Amino acid sequence: MATVEIRGVEKFFGAAQIIRGVDIAIEDGQFAVLVGPSGCGKSTLLRMIAGLEEISAGEIRIGGRVVNDLTPKDRDIAMVFQNYALYPHMTVRDNMAFSLMLAKQPKSLADERVRKAADILGLGELLDRFPRQLSGGQRQRVAMGRCIVRDPQVFLFDEPLSNLDAKLRVQMRTEIRELHQRLATTSVYVTHDQIEAMTMADKIVVMRDGRVEQTGSPLDLYDHPVNQFVAGFIGSPAMNFLPGVLRRAGGNARVEFGSGVSLPAPAAAAGLSDGQSVVYGTRPEHMQLADGDDGVATEVVVVEPTGADTQVFAKIAGVEVTSVFRDRHAFRPGEIIRLRPDPARAHLFDAASGMRLAH
Numbered sequence: 488m489a490t491v492e493i494r495g496v497e498k499f500f501g502a503a504q505i506i507r508g509v510d511i512a513i514e515d516g517q518f519a520v521l522v523g524p525s526g527c528g529k530s531t532l533l534r535m536i537a538g539l540e541e542i543s544a545g546e547i548r549i550g551g552r553v554v555n556d557l558t559p560k561d562r563d564i565a566m567v568f569q570n571y572a573l574y575p576h577m578t579v580r581d582n583m584a585f586s587l588m589l590a591k592q593p594k595s596l597a598d599e600r601v602r603k604a605a606d607i608l609g610l611g612e613l614l615d616r617f618p619r620q621l622s623g624g625q626r627q628r629v630a631m632g633r634c635i636v637r638d639p640q641v642f643l644f645d646e647p648l649s650n651l652d653a654k655l656r657v658q659m660r661t662e663i664r665e666l667h668q669r670l671a672t673t674s675v676y677v678t679h680d681q682i683e684a685m686t687m688a689d690k691i692v693v694m695r696d697g698r699v700e701q702t703g704s705p706l707d708l709y710d711h712p713v714n715q716f717v718a719g720f721i722g723s724p725a726m727n728f729l730p731g732v733l734r735r736a737g738g739n740a741r742v743e744f745g746s747g748v749s750l751p752a753p754a755a756a757a758g759l760s761d762g763q764s765v766v767y768g769t770r771p772e773h774m775q776l777a778d779g780d781d782g783v784a785t786e787v788v789v790v791e792p793t794g795a796d797t798q799v800f801a802k803i804a805g806v807e808v809t810s811v812f813r814d815r816h817a818f819r820p821g822e823i824i825r826l827r828p829d830p831a832r833a834h835l836f837d838a839a840s841g842m843r844l845a846h
Contacts, residue, residue: 489550489563489640489673490515491536496545498531498697505531507697508545513690516671518664522684523694523720529677530645532694536675537566537643550640565634566643569650571626573618573633579605580614583632600636607669608632608662624655631666642667644676648683660686681721685709693717715766715841718834724771724798727808730838735761742767742835744804748783753833759844766841768834771798774810775827782827787818801826 491513498506506528513519521529534540536547538559547554554562565586573582580601587597605611608628618626627647634642644663648656664687667674678684684691685705693700693708693716701713705721712718718726731742733752740752742765750767752759759765776782788807789800792815799810799818803826810826818824835844 490548491519491641491673491675492546492548493532493536494546494548496532496535496547497543498528498535498540499543505697506535506543509694509697509699511692511699511702513673513675516673517689518667518674518676518687519690519692520676520678520684520688521692521694522678522681523700525679527694528697529679529694533643533645533675533677536641537564538562563640564643565637565639565641566645567627567630567634567647569646571618571630571650573626573629575618578615578617579610579621579629579632582618582629583614583636586633586637597636600638601632604632604635607635607666623651624659627651627659628662631663635666635670640673642672642674644674646678647676648678648680656683663687682723685721691721693720711843712834713843715768715836715843718768718836718843722770724809724811726768726770726834727774727806728836729767729769729803729806729808731765731767733759733761733763733765733835744806746804748804750783750828750833751830753830753835756835756844759835764838765844766836766838767828768836769808769828770832771809771811773829773832774808775829776812776816777825777827780825782825785824785826787820787822787824789820790816790818799824 493509493511496506496509509532521532523529531540535542538557542555549562583601583604584597605614608631610628610632613625648659651659660683688705691705691708692702695716701708701717708717708721712721729744731744734741734743740756741749742752743749783803785801785803787799787801791798797812797816801808837844
């Protein structure tokens with residue numbers, strides 16, 4: 488096991504800068520997830536940690552050792568790829584043992600490590616099969632087994648579940664997390680799926696345009712997003728954003744949205760000035776049905792019952808919002824309902840910069 492330190496790392500492809508001064512510290516035994524939209528640089532950064540891409544500037548340390556100029560095989564890492572990268576002409580056993588054979592390790596040691604990895608991953612009955620005889624989930628287990636037998640300092644995962652169907656993705660998320668808890672090996676995992684990030688990570692690193700927007704625990708990013716981008720990216724369904732203007736009257740602060748619609752500002756908005764342009768953020772699960780004249784008049788657009796809950800897509804002052812209710816409701820499109828966001832869980836962001844002003 489080892490720490491991974493990324494200090495001021497940059498990456499250029501020709502004149503195009505892909506990674507822009509990234510600083511990340513991953514602790515020994517931590518499961519860190521790099522998450523962000525396609526093209527944000529997360530996979531490039533992972534490949535730089537692995538040594539598959541050169542570093543244009545900055546420094547990467549694994550276990551306190553600078554690895555900038557080391558080849559991938561000398562970095563003591565193991566990588567699980569999106570497409571499994573198994574040798575089709577080799578059995579599961581030979582695929583898992585291949586790196587040890589290259590390193591000229593004794594066959595007895597290779598057999599023992601393969602057996603232990605197969606026991607951990609439930610591959611004991613598949614060791615004599617070829618990759619073409621396996622399902623997608625089984626192939627991914629073999630790819631992880633190949634990493635385990637190497638006993639590396641760091642595991643690297645490059646979107647390993649993106650080729651699997653929805654049900655298998657959920658199952659494999661649990662298996663990878665259980666594997667990490669068992670082995671406690673430092674892991675860096677890349678995904679564009681924020682649900683994977685929330686459910687698997689000890690630490691999430693949110694990236695955009697080659698920069699780190701925010702780093703923290705899943706719930707820290709969920710409860711205290713540093714800006715509107717992180718607030719909208721973390722959480723499913725995504726946070727609702729309502730552009731408005733902060734107004735003060737008689738010691739009370741409200742956010743006006745036009746069409747006579749307004750909501751109480753979060754308590755932390757006390758230091759903000761009257762007339763400031765803001766964006767009011769509230770999560771779908773923090774929207775409640777209101778009685779009588781309480782709350783805000785909202786026009787129902789679409790209702791999606793999922794069984795466990797009901798998602799309601801509606802419009803407030805012409806802006807589309809999403810609400811999630813645990814109870815079942817038979818709202819009809821065009822119907823007017825009244826919603827009341829929880830002011831204690833609301834967020835305010837600066838309309839120009841997108842930075843959080845209050846929560």
